[in-house]
Amino acid sequence: MTIILVTDSASDIPPQLAEQHGIRVIPLNVMINDKTFKDGIDIQIDEFNKYMFEEDILPKTSQPSPSEFLNVYQEIINQGDSIISIHISSKVSGTLNSATQAKAMVGTLPENQFIEIIDTKLASIPVALIAVEVANSLKTNPDWDFNAQVSVAKTITDKTSVYLAIDTLEYLEKGGRIGKASALLGSLLRIKPILSMSDGEVVPISKSRSLSQSIQRLTDIAQSAGQLHAVAIIYNTNDSLLDEIENPISLQNPDITVIRARFGPVVGTYVGPNAVGIAMITK
Template sequence: MPKLHVVTDSGSDLTSRVLRKLAIHVVPLTVQFEEEIFHDGVDISVEQFYERLQSDDVMPSTCQPSPIDFVQVYEKIAEPGDTIISVHLSTKMSGTYQSAVLAGTMVEPDIKVVTVDSKCASIGAGMIAAAAAEAVQKGLGLDEVLDLVGQAVESLHVYFVVDTLEYLQKNGRIGLASALVGTLLNIKPVLTLVDGEVAPFEKIRGKARALKRLHDLAAEMREKHPNRRFRVGLSHSMSPMEAEKLAEALREILPLDGEIMIGPIGPTIGVHTGPGTVAMFAYPVG
């Protein structure tokens, strides 16, 4: 009987436990420090990455998987007649989606590949992939899975606080938030994503106040979607205590659908955000 499979990339920042539980397959991006190239989550750990990021003089870069990288994974997991749902980083941030689309034209003709632009990154993209995988495990058909995924993509709220805009600026991912560069010392902008592109939301003095603002934004989400429960994810770059403190607050503020998904921001996204970032992702269900 034909099967549905879910694939994502390392920019989704899903933990190994979640990947195993939901049978999600990952195609890694690479991160490059000068002449050294590492596959995210394969031959460099999160801890090793941030240590290098802060100690090396040269800013690292990332590279999307090639179409061949995707083809190898697709043909390894799928049999003729199967369908692969491939969920990836926002097209405004990476060419990974385009590589997956091209790979879909290169696989065996009896294998169907449906690519999904999450319009997000980190655990936000991971939540979309997880929603697809959970629907597959429940036995939903392709059209039902894609309808559910589409709703999640369009209703996902994203807010994040960075310690500095330096990394987003140097790596060309600052997007619409470029207007904030050069603002006053200790201004910690709350950023968001607009159609998958980084954009400014609010300027706040001090990180503690910026993180507290995320509590308020969660309360606004609850008011905007009364009688709805929320899927919530948090990611952080070497700031586990700040993420857990935020999680504790969100458990009181929002009616949750399942556990809050918490995890570190890996090399793929960490190159662009730098250390000290905390991100909140949420969408209503039911």
């Protein structure tokens, strides 16, 4: 029995990594004016950002339908394999609910085939980082049974965190995903916040007067975490900001390769321009 990993496009997993590890990616929907696009398929981030920042159009997003998950799940089950499905927090998206409905629609599974759905309680690049590390476990430990690999996935999830430097809270507020960071709205125009996720919701960690101070704060957070098992960094509109984060992390953790990624259209709807982030899995 082979275990196939499934995630969603709000994980912002780089396409080459998904292909390398055989991870199936279910696209979310992006609605612009009266047209619906499949995230990462019908629309890419540069075209999306043109709508957002040049034409000042605020897109809407929605989860994949249960039938989209069902099609992928059924294909995998029909080929005799099992599934670990790793997804964005159920508190910020209905994606996990669609996956759960699809699992129910599959019905009774053949003997020794399984589907496990994991709510990471995270969003964007940490979800991708978890999926990649579970894929590495599948390759390193091919004789482990399904329950052992699910246990690995849950342990990795518990050790994963994310921190984002946001240039403005405007898009999180407009998109209705601001969570507990709403406490910062009184100073919306004056601060550059650091946000994280706790129990599936967006939470404020700290605030700075400039984006450069926020990026330094990201670096400080990463360095204070000590030795790391895996790291990914991500940007929206300015990739030069990543070097400021990656260099000190690589010096402290010379044995790991830092994954670089870019926010896709779904997450890009909420983080706004100049956003950068870091996801970490501790040892």
